[in-house]
Amino acid sequence: MTSQVAPTFLPFRVRGGVWWLLVALLVAVMVVSLSTGNYQVPVNHVVGILASSWWPVDVTWTPVEARVVELIRLPRVLIAALVGASLALAGAALQGALRNPLVGPQIVGVSSGAALGGVLALFLALGTAAVIGSAFVFGALAMLIAYSMARVSGNSSPLTLVLAGIVVSAFCSALVSLLTYLANPEDSLPTIVYWLMGSFATASFEKVWVVGGVLLLAGVPLLLMRFRINVLSLGDEEAQSLGIPVERTRWVVLALCTALVAASVSVSGVVDWVGLVIPHFARLLLGPDHRKVLPASVLMGAAYMVVIDTLARSLTSAEIPLGVLTAIVGAPIFAWLLRQSSRRGALHD
Amino acid sequence: MIEATDLGFRHHARSPWVFQHHSLSLLKGEVGAIIGPNGRGKTTLLKAILGLIKPQQGRVSFAGLPAYVPQGTDTSFPYRVRDLVVMGRARTLGLFASPGRADYQLADEAMARVGIEALASRRLTELSGGQRQLVLIARALASQCDILVLDEPTSALDYHNQNRVLAVLEQARNDGVTVLFTTHSPQHALAIADRVLLMFGPNEYQFGACDDVLTDQQMARLYNIDIRTLPFEHNGQSHRAVVPVFGGMA
Numbered sequence: 001m002t003s004q005v006a007p008t009f010l011p012f013r014v015r016g017g018v019w020w021l022l023v024a025l026l027v028a029v030m031v032v033s034l035s036t037g038n039y040q041v042p043v044n045h046v047v048g049i050l051a052s053s054w055w056p057v058d059v060t061w062t063p064v065e066a067r068v069v070e071l072i073r074l075p076r077v078l079i080a081a082l083v084g085a086s087l088a089l090a091g092a093a094l095q096g097a098l099r100n101p102l103v104g105p106q107i108v109g110v111s112s113g114a115a116l117g118g119v120l121a122l123f124l125a126l127g128t129a130a131v132i133g134s135a136f137v138f139g140a141l142a143m144l145i146a147y148s149m150a151r152v153s154g155n156s157s158p159l160t161l162v163l164a165g166i167v168v169s170a171f172c173s174a175l176v177s178l179l180t181y182l183a184n185p186e187d188s189l190p191t192i193v194y195w196l197m198g199s200f201a202t203a204s205f206e207k208v209w210v211v212g213g214v215l216l217l218a219g220v221p222l223l224l225m226r227f228r229i230n231v232l233s234l235g236d237e238e239a240q241s242l243g244i245p246v247e248r249t250r251w252v253v254l255a256l257c258t259a260l261v262a263a264s265v266s267v268s269g270v271v272d273w274v275g276l277v278i279p280h281f282a283r284l285l286l287g288p289d290h291r292k293v294l295p296a297s298v299l300m301g302a303a304y305m306v307v308i309d310t311l312a313r314s315l316t317s318a319e320i321p322l323g324v325l326t327a328i329v330g331a332p333i334f335a336w337l338l339r340q341s342s343r344r345g346a347l348h349d
Numbered sequence: 350m351i352e353a354t355d356l357g358f359r360h361h362a363r364s365p366w367v368f369q370h371h372s373l374s375l376l377k378g379e380v381g382a383i384i385g386p387n388g389r390g391k392t393t394l395l396k397a398i399l400g401l402i403k404p405q406q407g408r409v410s411f412a413g414l415p416a417y418v419p420q421g422t423d424t425s426f427p428y429r430v431r432d433l434v435v436m437g438r439a440r441t442l443g444l445f446a447s448p449g450r451a452d453y454q455l456a457d458e459a460m461a462r463v464g465i466e467a468l469a470s471r472r473l474t475e476l477s478g479g480q481r482q483l484v485l486i487a488r489a490l491a492s493q494c495d496i497l498v499l500d501e502p503t504s505a506l507d508y509h510n511q512n513r514v515l516a517v518l519e520q521a522r523n524d525g526v527t528v529l530f531t532t533h534s535p536q537h538a539l540a541i542a543d544r545v546l547l548m549f550g551p552n553e554y555q556f557g558a559c560d561d562v563l564t565d566q567q568m569a570r571l572y573n574i575d576i577r578t579l580p581f582e583h584n585g586q587s588h589r590a591v592v593p594v595f596g597g598m599a
Contacts, residue, residue: 096426099425224445225445227448228439228444230426230432230436233425241401241419242439242488243440244439287428288428289426
């Protein structure tokens with residue numbers, strides 16, 4: 001591209017600078033998060049501990065600090081970053097593919113389906129692996145049901161897809177409520193309630209591999225489809241007249257987003273708002289082009305989620321559920337973003 | 350070249366035909382105009398010809414690649430003009446591909462052809478109706494199409510912009526592109542069309558050379574209003590002005 005587009009948010013032109021800025025922000029946020037908590041670890045110690053895995057570094061930290069950073073906080077921070085990236089990427093892609101800037105990953109039914117799957121596994125007191133697997137399968141099932149409901153004579157319109165998603169979500173939420181109601185208040189009920197509100201407290205390196213693997217397998221193809229998503233966002237007929245197979249392309253986008261969201265929900269419970277808010281932030285910064293919005297959402301979603309999780313575990317002595325915090329922080333931000341973007345014309349004229 | 354034979358379309362199996370037994374053909378480098386009253390099915394006919402909707406009867410064949418210019422674009426995402434024009438390349442790009450230098454070069458050439466290079470980094474939402482129409486035409490041209498199909502490209506434009514769009518279409522024709530467009534202005538058909546199709550009703554149409562089809566009687570019948578064509582000279586060439594006789598309905 002010869003005419004690099006200056007970001008709409010900044011008053012000066014930065015050629016590729018935004019990307020370095022976002023990467024630096026993500027790294028900085030992760031390092032600060034690793035040092036923050038009930039047991040404070042100085043930032044230089046954190047950097048030393050991380051670097052010591054690859055380079056010979058003079059040990060200036062205590063073994064306890066190393067254990068806290070590497071075994072307790074590192075998987076948690078990584079999970080937060082990966083989940084944030086997955087949800088924001090899925091949100092950005094869905095907003096484009098369904099040509100509706102107000103949809104989030106929860107809208108096509110995946111979140112609620114995955115929540116139902118997870119709650120079912122918790123209700124039956126199955127293990128962690130079962131919770132992850134069940135959330136994933138139910139998330140995918142919910143999307144498939146919404147998709148086949150919306151599909152009339154071989155075609156699905158974005159609007160009916162959104163409506164079908166709302167229907168499926170409502171149905172799944174009702175079943176979740178039913179299971180919660182029936183759950184044993186002595187053991188499974190608290191587990192279900194905490195899981196539903198979202199948390200990275202049970203982070204482990206196994207879970208990092210689950211979300212990381214899915215982000216790699218589904219996120220990378222989605223990022224590569226960023227131009228197709230631009231075309232899809234013009235509307236079905238226009239996209240079709242430009243020579244792309246609309247139905248098939250949208251199906252691929254939906255399937256990849258489903259994988260991302262289901263994987264996220266399965267390891268961390270339901271974390272709303274990230275997939276809705278972050279793409280708008282990215283658009284405000286870089287304009288509506290999905291070739292920029294998608295990769296920017298990955299970086300910003302990761303950084304945002306790490307910040308939120310750090311607040312969740314350090315603001316009060318007890319942990320604040322993630323879903324609560326993302327909504328409390330996300331809703332006002334979204335309201336502000338809506339006003340900003342309509343003023344700057346990043347969303348509509 | 351476009352060859353549409355015996356086309357018929359209806360929305361459902363039991364609804365009445367929008368049109369039936371409609372045929373038209375354009376040779377390479379010819380301009381065709383489709384004229385008919387509101388709601389007669391001009392746009393539907395265009396879409397059936399393009400295959401954007403599936404006609405129940407008839408068949409269409411193209412020699413070359415067609416590109417469609419819709420009446421307008423209503424995107425929830427106001428892209429920059431250059432990024433929108435390069436989407437004309439989508440057909441040639443795979444599922445995971447993004448446009449490269451060569452694609453942007455074709456987009457730049459297409460913008461130059463319609464004279465909107467200066468708008469390249471503007472957002473679509475900042476443009477006037479005439480500019481938007483030119484952007485959509487540029488996007489179609491960026492696909493290196495041989496056939497340009499446009500839905501009311503001049504509607505809602507002022508005289509200057511009407512003239513600009515017509516000039517762009519004539520230029521495309523001179524470059525060997527076959528052009529088919531719908532319009533509410535017989536004057537535009539007289540200006541650039543070689544062949545005209547009048548849509549009188551679901552089963553009734555007339556297709557032929559512009560001068561044979563666009564007579565006072567046929568136009569009066571089409572619009573159910575008295576229409577005169579007045580001859581005049583301009584730059585030593587004889588033209589006809591289409592004058593609808595308004596008034597007298599009260």
